[in-house]
Amino acid sequence: QKEVEQDPGPLSVPEGAIVSLNCTYSNSAFQYFMWYRQYSRKGPELLMYTYSSGNKEDGRFTAQVDKSSKYISLFIRDSQPSDSATYLCAIHGSGNTGKLIFGQGTTLQVKP
């Protein structure tokens, strides 16, 4: 079993839709959770960073963490064609290093 599981999609939605992206993880010791966005031929760009269970909002983006279910989500409201990208969840593994464990990434296309 992979430490972080993410449905690769692809996911196609019309402009203005609410998008829900999800990941599950296996180790209850994981504490820090991130979402990165990656455009084609670019490096991953940090979108959201959360520590505790609950919701964190930033503009049209909301990150949600449910530690009891080991489940993290990213919601995008009023999706735009410019949101078309691959979204990667990332989790800081346990231990005293800064390395992140990434999900496979979900490819999102927002159609005008």
Place this chain on the structure above:
Amino acid sequence: DSGVTQTPKHLITATGQRVTLRCSPRSGDLSVYWYQQSLDQGLQFLIQYYNGEERAKGNILERFSAQQFPDLHSELNLSSLELGDSALYFCASSPIRGAGNSPLHFGNGTRLTVT
């Protein structure tokens, strides 16, 4: 712009050859991480350096090696290249050694093609 600089952007080489990828971290960041991204494996952690010393190792092949220099830039050396080494190689940096409360910032990668 993340502030992490990687060179070269593209590299095409033949099997059996050796290449060096270069990374300059964000100003003030002491930790450098190398990741490999391929279509079937996603982003895989290779190795981390902190202030010149190896900090953590992931799924890095013995044919690959890395180092971090006193000016904090890092190089990833790939030798005896095989077709399967074709991938995107990303460098990331963070200001501190290990705590998870410091997200990584990525460069735009080096695309390696082995023919």
